[in-house]
């Protein structure tokens with residue numbers, strides 16, 4: 001297919017349309033990055049790490065900054081004697097040359113180079129090689145008088161120090177990066193599990209995964225690089241400028257001007273690249289969302305024979321990503337080119353400037369230029385590092401915007417999870433009252449699913465909700481589990497306490513939920529049955545499995561109770577899964593049992609067996625079933641009939657409702673209760 005065609009077609013893809021729309025909304029809100037704040041907060045709480053990093057950066061910068069100074073001293077100790085010798089010849093030819101004259105000459109050269117050894121011996125021997133030999137000269141570093149060979153030793157010592165400090169800074173920064181990554185991921189995961197269900201209704205699992213896995217990783221990697229590189233580069237840069245200024249102030253001025261222009265370019269492009277990087281991240285997130293979605297529905301793909309269609313579709317959804325990535329790569333390449341060329345031109349500019357300035361003093365030009373060029377070399381490293389750092393910083397900023405969308409998201413349940421928040425519920429010993437309840441999903445507030453109604457669930461009795469599809473039966477369960485709060489009205493627990501005022505964990509501790517497609521965790525049988533009552537013993541688990549008629553099946557597996565279940569483990573049949581959940585409920589012994597079409601996915605024979613177990617489980621506790629099957633509702637104390645968009649339309653026992661004209665009778669006669 002031609003590119004244009006693919007492009008046009010790809011725009012029809014709802015996935016891409018959705019991205020473009022959400023992107024527009026996204027940039028309208030002007031997302032703020034707080035990557036630097038993340039690092040700042042970490043360092044604020046880890047002062048010791050901050051101090052060590054600053055110290056190490058300062059030491060390691062000093063080691064590289066001193067390089068040109070050492071070269072300057074070494075060059076002086078090597079070159080000054082040659083000049084001194086020339087002058088010595090002039091004086092000697094005039095006769096009467098003293099050691100004072102030689103030291104005067106050295107002082108006048110303003111080089112700081114001094115004569116080593118006994119000057120009288122040197123002069124009385126009148127040996128030119130003694131004067132010309134640079135071994136006999138030194139430059140001072142504090143109290144130390146160092147000859148040119150000593151300066152090489154200093155250089156080597158500095159290299160070793162540089163090695164040690166580099167290792168230490170990388171190690172400490174690496175730990176910091178990992179801590180930040182793990183901390184962010186944990187915070188995001190905490191937020192995700194504490195979110196109410198409406199949060200998930202417009203998000204794809206793959207999108208969330210990209211943020212949790214890949215964005216946190218990028219932030220961690222950059223957190224490892226940014227502070228160390230930035231501090232090191234800053235110190236080296238300032239140190240280099242200081243060192244260069246001791247060599248030649250005017251030339252240093254030229255370097256500073258050139259550097260300011262290069263940083264100007266970097267700063268102006270930062271914002272542009274950040275925006276493009278965000279677009280790329282959004283695009284790849286969308287792809288990840290799509291891939292997870294398709295892999296999760298692989299059975300549909302296999303059963304429909306749509307493998308080739310999907311392969312083509314995957315290619316198409318990459319067009320947008322490819323386009324955005326190219327823009328990003330092109331922008332980044334331009335920046336690196338500008339910086340690299342800019343930096344290289346500094347050396348040329350300095351040679352030209354120095355030649356123009358010191359045309360008439362070639363000796364000074366030679367010494368100054370050689371140490372200056374070496375000094376610029378020291379500066380180039382940090383600038384290149386800062387350039388790369390800025391690109392990394394942009395990626396991390398994009399990542400931090402995205403992970404913060406999760407971390408900073410609000411939930412209606414926020415308060416309920418705090419340990420001390422809300423009233424702790426000891427037991428559900430009274431009635432559960434739905435008082436003037438009205439419900440519309442927050443995602444679609446204009447569509448009222450359940451118009452205002454009130455109902456009392458008496459303690460210890462069994463209730464069933466019936467009604468045609470979409471009438472709002474499962475919505476009742478969702479409200480009782482606090483997946484959603486009612487739009488109006490109250491759910492009163494024990495007849496008087498608003499569910500919203502209860503500590504949620506203390507309430508859900510006493511609630512058992514069995515759904516149509518039970519959720520099995522990756523873990524062994526013990527892990528799965530104990531989920532929700534972690535203090536139970538293995539014996540209690542085995543006992544619960546026996547009561548749920550599951551023990552015999554488990555014992556037939558090679559690993560018995562240690563068999564791994566879940567996505568990558570043993571696959572269970574629908575009936576086995578339900579039995580496992582029943583065992584979980586037997587162990588949990590909840591005071592309120594919610595059964596949401598628990599048996600509707602099972603065949604008749606298995607359904608009968610499971611219903612028998614559920615009936616046993618329901619004895620002595622308040623139970624609310626959402627049901628399709630006659631067998632589920634027949635024995636219930638009360639049946640509540642829901643009509644689509646009408647809410648509660650009838651209430652009564654099975655025998656009563658069967659006889660009454662109305663909604664239930666229609667459902668029953670239409671065979672919807674079989």
Ligand SMILES: Nc1ncnc2c1ncn2[C@@H]1O[C@H](COP(=O)(O)OP(=O)(O)OP(=O)(O)O)[C@@H](O)[C@H]1O
Pocket residue numbers: 201441443444449467468469470471472473474475476
């Ligand atoms: N998250 C949601 N956002 C918006 N509307 C929703 C959401 N979940 C469900 N609905 C809508 O609410 C209505 C009631 O859904 P509910 O699942 O409670 O029906 P139900 O009676 O249990 O149906 P079924 O018997 O088919 O399971 C439906 O019209 C459904 O489309």
